[in-house]
Amino acid sequence: MATLSVKIGGEAGFGIMTTGLLFSKVAARSGYHIVDYIEYPSLIRGGHNAYEITFSDQPITALKKQVDFLVCLNEDTFNKQRHLLHSESAVIFDGDEFNFEAPFIKVKVPFKKIIDELKGKVVMKNTIALGALLALVGGNLVILDDLIREQFLKKGEKVIFFNQSFAHAGFNFVKENYSHLIKDYLKERESKEAQLVLSGNDSFSLAAVAADCRLYASYPMTPSSSVLSTLASWQSETKMIVRHAEDEISVINTALGASFAGVRSAVGTSGGGFSLMVESISFAGVAEIPIVIFLASRPGPATGMPTWTEQGDLLFACFAGHGEFPKIVLAPGDQEEMLELTLKAFDLTDYYQTPVIVLSDMYLSEGHRSLRKKKVEEILFQYHVNRGKLNLNGTTSLPSSLPRNFLRYQVTDDGISERLIPGTSGFFYQANSYEHLEDGHTTEEAKPRKDQVDKRNRKWITYLARDFFLPKFYGSQEAEIVFVSWGANKGTILEAQRLLRDKGLTTGFYHFTHLYPLDREKVRQLFSSNKRYILVENNSWAQFGKLLAMETGVIVEEKILRYDGRPIEVGDIFGFFS
Amino acid sequence: MTTIQEFAGYPPTWCPGCGNWPIGQAIKKALVDLGYSPDKVVIVFGVGCSGNMNDFVNAYAIHSLHGRALPNAIGVKLANHRLPVIAIVGDGDCYGEGGNHFLHACRGNHDITVLVHDNSVYGLTTGQSAPTSPKGFKSKSTPQGMIEIPINPLALALTQGATFVAQAFSGDLIHLIEIIKLAIRHRGFSLVNILQPCITFNKVNTYEYYFQRTYKLSLDHTKDDYRLALKKCLENNEEKYPLGIIYQVEKPTFHDQLPQFSDDVPLIEKEKFKDLDRLINLFQ
Numbered sequence: 001m002a003t004l005s006v007k008i009g010g011e012a013g014f015g016i017m018t019t020g021l022l023f024s025k026v027a028a029r030s031g032y033h034i035v036d037y038i039e040y041p042s043l044i045r046g047g048h049n050a051y052e053i054t055f056s057d058q059p060i061t062a063l064k065k066q067v068d069f070l071v072c073l074n075e076d077t078f079n080k081q082r083h084l085l086h087s088e089s090a091v092i093f094d095g096d097e098f099n100f101e102a103p104f105i106k107v108k109v110p111f112k113k114i115i116d117e118l119k120g121k122v123v124m125k126n127t128i129a130l131g132a133l134l135a136l137v138g139g140n141l142v143i144l145d146d147l148i149r150e151q152f153l154k155k156g157e158k159v160i161f162f163n164q165s166f167a168h169a170g171f172n173f174v175k176e177n178y179s180h181l182i183k184d185y186l187k188e189r190e191s192k193e194a195q196l197v198l199s200g201n202d203s204f205s206l207a208a209v210a211a212d213c214r215l216y217a218s219y220p221m222t223p224s225s226s227v228l229s230t231l232a233s234w235q236s237e238t239k240m241i242v243r244h245a246e247d248e249i250s251v252i253n254t255a256l257g258a259s260f261a262g263v264r265s266a267v268g269t270s271g272g273g274f275s276l277m278v279e280s281i282s283f284a285g286v287a288e289i290p291i292v293i294f295l296a297s298r299p300g301p302a303t304g305m306p307t308w309t310e311q312g313d314l315l316f317a318c319f320a321g322h323g324e325f326p327k328i329v330l331a332p333g334d335q336e337e338m339l340e341l342t343l344k345a346f347d348l349t350d351y352y353q354t355p356v357i358v359l360s361d362m363y364l365s366e367g368h369r370s371l372r373k374k375k376v377e378e379i380l381f382q383y384h385v386n387r388g389k390l391n392l393n394g395t396t397s398l399p400s401s402l403p404r405n406f407l408r409y410q411v412t413d414d415g416i417s418e419r420l421i422p423g424t425s426g427f428f429y430q431a432n433s434y435e436h437l438e439d440g441h442t443t444e445e446a447k448p449r450k451d452q453v454d455k456r457n458r459k460w461i462t463y464l465a466r467d468f469f470l471p472k473f474y475g476s477q478e479a480e481i482v483f484v485s486w487g488a489n490k491g492t493i494l495e496a497q498r499l500l501r502d503k504g505l506t507t508g509f510y511h512f513t514h515l516y517p518l519d520r521e522k523v524r525q526l527f528s529s530n531k532r533y534i535l536v537e538n539n540s541w542a543q544f545g546k547l548l549a550m551e552t553g554v555i556v557e558e559k560i561l562r563y564d565g566r567p568i569e570v571g572d573i574f575g576f577f578s
Numbered sequence: 579m580t581t582i583q584e585f586a587g588y589p590p591t592w593c594p595g596c597g598n599w600p601i602g603q604a605i606k607k608a609l610v611d612l613g614y615s616p617d618k619v620v621i622v623f624g625v626g627c628s629g630n631m632n633d634f635v636n637a638y639a640i641h642s643l644h645g646r647a648l649p650n651a652i653g654v655k656l657a658n659h660r661l662p663v664i665a666i667v668g669d670g671d672c673y674g675e676g677g678n679h680f681l682h683a684c685r686g687n688h689d690i691t692v693l694v695h696d697n698s699v700y701g702l703t704t705g706q707s708a709p710t711s712p713k714g715f716k717s718k719s720t721p722q723g724m725i726e727i728p729i730n731p732l733a734l735a736l737t738q739g740a741t742f743v744a745q746a747f748s749g750d751l752i753h754l755i756e757i758i759k760l761a762i763r764h765r766g767f768s769l770v771n772i773l774q775p776c777i778t779f780n781k782v783n784t785y786e787y788y789f790q791r792t793y794k795l796s797l798d799h800t801k802d803d804y805r806l807a808l809k810k811c812l813e814n815n816e817e818k819y820p821l822g823i824i825y826q827v828e829k830p831t832f833h834d835q836l837p838q839f840s841d842d843v844p845l846i847e848k849e850k851f852k853d854l855d856r857l858i859n860l861f862q
Contacts, residue, residue, distance in 0.1 A: 029862070196861040206857060212850045215656060238851045239838045241656050246682040250649040253642070253679075257622070257653020260640055261661070262846045265653070283643050373862065380854055402584055403617040405636070421846065422638035422654070423661050428616040430632055430639035433625070441588060441633050442641070 010073025020051025031192025061491030131170030207342035285325025308565030333490030351388035415458030597748035597774030624667035645675025705779030742768035
């Protein structure tokens with residue numbers, strides 16, 4: 001089958017997100033692969049929300065721009081989305097509400113009439129529409145019924161049946177009135193594997209629990225907020241402490257206090273909140289307190305465009321914090337890499353006792369992908385916590401009769417010193433924001449200062465040798481054209497590569513995930529003088545290009561940049577060659 | 579039995595005659611009297627002359643950023659609520675830079691003890707006005723005199739939910755030790771605002787000034803009377819400073835109210851969560 005796309009649009013506050021996610025889950029449960037994304041304004045009611053889902057029986061990695069099925073919960077949706085339709089596109093709408101003269105397939109479903117008949121509320125329009133859409137693409141209503149049941153389980157049978165009845169009404173209306181249009185695009189596949197539908201934030205949340213993160217602090221900020229609500233909703237089970245503190249400064253300092261006391265801790269935010277955390281990141285650097293920072297970017301500067309996407313915080317993330325201290329920045333390219341790199345981030349921050357940033361953006365954080373359940377389980381269950389030099393059972397050196405000062409910042413070859421959990425008998429030490437001696441006491445002397453700076457800097461040398469990963473390469477090694485990118489652009493570039501190959505143009509693609517620091521020599525060796533390299537970034541400065549030049553001396557001249565708040569599209573890359 | 583000597587770190591670098599000396603002594607004596615040893619107590623220091631005590635007292639400690647000691651202390655307590663957690667901070671540190679954290683920590687009734695060195699001036703940065711400086715106070719940063727009225731930390735703490743609000747004076751060591759001990763023993767958020775002369779940069783709020791304007795609350799002062807407490811707190815505004823426990827009530831602490839701690843097992847000692855399957859299935 002071809003790759004198809006549906007888009008569901010309507011006024012904000014009318015359950016567009018829930019409806020879209022339900023469709024993604026029906027598709028995934030029916031054995032199809034999905035990629036989805038939502039566009040919405042930063043307000044609660046009114047304004048235009050649109051949820052788009054691309055699905056296929058083949059693995060897919062990108063959204064399809066053209067819309068094959070458009071569900072209009074209001075007229076505004078049609079007007080805003082019609083430019084994405086083609087002559088074969090079907091439009092589901094309430095003919096009693098509006099009409100249009102255009103060469104698209106009209107599927108008129110009387111939402112309002114059905115609501116009146118079933119004595120429902122206006123917000124149930126979306127459930128009728130979902131039923132109608134499902135009928136049109138040949139989906140299995142039983143699967144949708146199951147999902148509605150799971151959604152309203154706590155509210156009892158009556159509510160479940162009531163909501164299901166709206167889905168049935170929409171489904172049956174199409175069956176009865178538009179049977180000639182019904183296709184089997186979403187027919188339940190016989191050979192299907194169990195799949196999950198995960199957003200980037202879902203992946204971070206699951207991995208944080210799997211990594212034994214015990215304290216997550218955050219202040220709500222789009223697009224990171226759903227991590228806070230997800231982890232909070234699990235806390236009675238997981239026993240994780242999920243703290244919504246008064247501001248992001250308190251957020252990170254609560255987490256640092258808990259981390260000092262020995263529990264794995266993380267914070268999550270977007271650019272503005274991250275800005276408030278910056279002094280404390282420097283503190284974590286010098287005091288050598290582990291912390292995972294989940295930074296889900298949105299377009300800045302300042303409040304920017306809160307519900308849209310951009311990769312504009314890369315350089316800020318790398319260089320956040322006054323003074324010199326090592327920091328590690330990882331950027332997953334999709335939901336699967338988010339699982340892997342989040343797990344790794346918790347190990348790295350414990351191992352190197354320095355801040356680790358997991359960099360995401362709105363497109364990755366809030367968009368969903370279907371993933372094989374087995375693969376997710378494999379990643380999460382095969383993981384084992386590695387806390388590095390944190391000594392959980394006291395220390396190897398025996399305590400004297402009186403508690404004595406533990407050498408928390410002992411100078412070592414790898415730059416990493418042993419760490420004790422406060423309360424460990426026979427010792428004490430302080431984590432110091434001032435420059436300090438090996439025992440943690442404040443110093444302003446020249447030699448110990450230099451020793452500690454060198455010690456901290458050696459962590460990077462150890463990291464580059466032990467834990468740094470070069471970019472993954474996709475495509476043909478022989479290709480003359482090689483894309484260079486990072487983060488959520490991955491899936492779009494892979495799809496563009498496929499389309500270009502169909503047109504006879506083979507390409508390569510370096511997808512960087514371990515963004516900072518970069519290994520100068522190893523990265524330089526990847527680039528040859530007789531190839532054409534093209535940077536692809538979702539920002540206006542080509543920030544990774546600058547980082548690459550600074551860290552390795554590699555300069556990439558050609559660039560595909562997008563910075564209008566929308567993710568890079570396949571067309572942006574494809575169009576570059578025409 | 580521990581001794582003061584076990585808690586003694588490096589020799590202090592405070593000015594001779596500074597109020598920090600008796601406060602430092604009182605803290606160590608209180609810890610000894612309560613039977614703690616340096617390996618069983620956590621102290622979070624702010625930044626300022628008070629925070630410099632980090633090197634003079636032995637304990638598991640954090641020398642935090644300016645203003646951020648309270649959230650650090652809250653984090654430590656959440657991770658291991660069996661450890662006593664004390665924040666040693668200054669007035670500019672806690673009421674200025676960290677003012678937001680202060681009022682929210684009161685609201686949460688976090689079980690931490692906050693000992694504020696209140697000298698009404700910035701000492702370590704060599705004499706600028708503080709949020710506690712009197713109106714009209716001339717300093718390096720306010721040569722024309724302070725325009726704002728001083729903050730009232732006692733009334734602020736009381737009205738924001740602190741369950742232990744006390745004031746002490748560095749010129750009365752025996753009383754100070756007792757108040758600190760009671761503050762540490764208190765379950766819930768405890769504040770001791772410690773009036774302290776800065777002999778170098780504050781020529782207004784001197785020992786003489788406080789000797790004349792402080793008084794001890796009578797022994798029959800009712801500690802759980804909120805309105806009476808508020809009245810007493812507001813006396814600071816009239817430059818009349820009550821010393822002692824102005825307000826104390828027993829209320830569930832922040833961690834008492836977290837279902838995660840219904841088993842009373844500290845976060846650090848809990849078993850790793852194992853039922854990932856159920857969470858994974860939520861996404862099917």
